[in-house]
Amino acid sequence: MKFGKVTIIGPGLIGASFGLALKSRGLAKEVVGLARRKSTLQTAIAIGGIDRGTTKLEEALPGADLVFLSTPVLAAIDFLEKISQLSHLFSGKKLLITDACSTKTEIVEAAGKLPPGMDFIGGHPMAGAELTGPEHARENLFMGATWIITPTSDSEKKAVAVLQEIVAALGGRSLQLSPEGHDQLVASVSHLPHLLSVLLMEQAAEAEEEKPGIWQVAASGFRDMTRLAGGSVEVWKDICLTNKAALQQVLEEFRSRLEGLEKTIAAGEAEALEEILKNANLARKRIE
C-alpha cells in the first residue's frame, strides 16, 4: 500500500501527525493540506506534516487517492457533501475517504450519499485528546494507539483492508466496531470524562469568582482532572451534538451515582463508602 496524493482536510494535531506518519514511512508521494487558516498550513508545512497547503477544496482534491478528514465532525460531514459535488474531478478514479472524528453514527450515515467510486470507511484513532494544532504533531502519535474503524455491511471489503493496512503501518491497533457501538463505547470512556472535566472546571472557576483563593490550593490532582477541559471547543461541541443518545445515557447514569454517593456521605455510611472507594481503587490498579 502506497499512495500517490493524500489530501488532509484539517491538518491539526491529528491531521498533521497522520501526514507526518505517512511521509516518514514513505507511504505517500505527496501530502496536501486544506485548512481555513493559512497559519495552520504554514505550521503544518514547517513541521513536515504536509508538503503544500491550500484553503480551497477544489485545489486540494484533484488527483487524490486518499482523503483524511480531521476536522470537527459536523465540518467533516459538510466536507463529505462538498466532495460529492466535486465528484467530476474523480471521473473513473477510485477515492478512499476516512476520518478521525470522535463520533461515527452521523458521519457514516452522511457518507451513504457519496457517489459510486468514493469509498468512505469511518475511523477514530484514540490519541492526542488534549492538545490541538499542528505544532504538537508527532510522527509516532499513533504508535500503540487503538484505532477504531467502523465499516458497515455496505462497505467495500478492499477499502476496509486498505484502511487496516494504513493503521498497521502507522503502528496502531485497529479495532472494528459498528458506528453505534463505537459511539456508545466512547461516550463512556472519552466523552463522559471530558464533560466531567469541563463541568469541574466551570464549577471551580465560578467558586473562585465568588471567593478568590482556589487556584493557590489546586494541586496536581485538580490539574489532571481539568486538563481535558482545555480541549478544542469546536470539536467537543460537535461531539455533543452528534452523540446525544449515548451521552444522555452515560450522563444520567453518572448523575444517579452522584446522588447515591451524596446519600451515603450524608448518612455517614463508612462501610458503603469503603466499598465504593475500594472497588474504584482496584479497578484503577487493574488498568495501570
Added chain:
Amino acid sequence: MKFGKVTIIGPGLIGASFGLALKSRGLAKEVVGLARRKSTLQTAIAIGGIDRGTTKLEEALPGADLVFLSTPVLAAIDFLEKISQLSHLFSGKKLLITDACSTKTEIVEAAGKLPPGMDFIGGHPMAGAELTGPEHARENLFMGATWIITPTSDSEKKAVAVLQEIVAALGGRSLQLSPEGHDQLVASVSHLPHLLSVLLMEQAAEAEEEKPGIWQVAASGFRDMTRLAGGSVEVWKDICLTNKAALQQVLEEFRSRLEGLEKTIAAGEAEALEEILKNANLARKRIE
C-alpha cells in the same frame, strides 16, 4: 528553629517526605516513626525518612518536641486523644503537634481537648495526592507547594510562628485559613475531583463487566481522569466522613450542572454548549 526529637505518626508518602525534608536540612536531631506495620517503618528508614521506628506510641513520644500526624484523619483524631492520655510523659515540656490531614474542622475541634503545654496547629500540605507509601517519599515534595495552616483564636502565637517557619524551611508557601474555610475550599478543589474520579472509574468498570472492550479504547484522557481513584481508600473514607456538609454542597452543585448539561445536549442547543465549553477552556488556560 531546630528540633531535638521529631515523632512522625504515619511515615507514609507525606510523613516520610516530611522527615526526609527536615533531616536533609539539618532541622532535626532525631526523627522517630510510628506505624502499624513494621514494613512501613523499614522502608521509611531505608529511604532516610526516619532514623528509627516503633509500633508503640509510648515508645515514640517521650522527649519529642514536635509530633507530625500523617495518618487518615480519623486515626489522627484518635492519636490526639491517646497523646493526651500520655501527657505525663511531657511534664513541664512544651510539645508542638501538627498534621497533614485533608480535613481540618473535626481534628481542630478534637485538639481543643489537649492538655496545657501541648499546642496543636492544623496543617495541610497540598502535595502528593495520588501516590502512597514511604517508597515514594522525596525530600523536595513540599517545594513550591501550598501548605495550608489553620490556627484558631485559641492558638498560641508562638506555635503558629514555628509551624510557619517549618513550612518556609521546607520550601512550602503557607496559607492561613480557618478550619471551616479550608474544608470548603478543598471540597471544591480536591475532594470533588477525587470523588468524580472514583465514580467515573466505577461506571467504566461496570460498563466493562457488562460489555468488555472498554479498556482497549481508554486513552490518556481517561487515565488522567481516573488517576485519583487509585488513591488511599482509608484516607478518602475519612475525608468523606469528616467533611460531610461541604461535600454535600459541592456534589449537589455538580449534579445540578450535570442535569443542566444533559438538557442542553438533549435540546441540541449549539450556542449554549459552545458557551459552556469555551468558558471552561478559557478558565483552564488561565491556570496553566
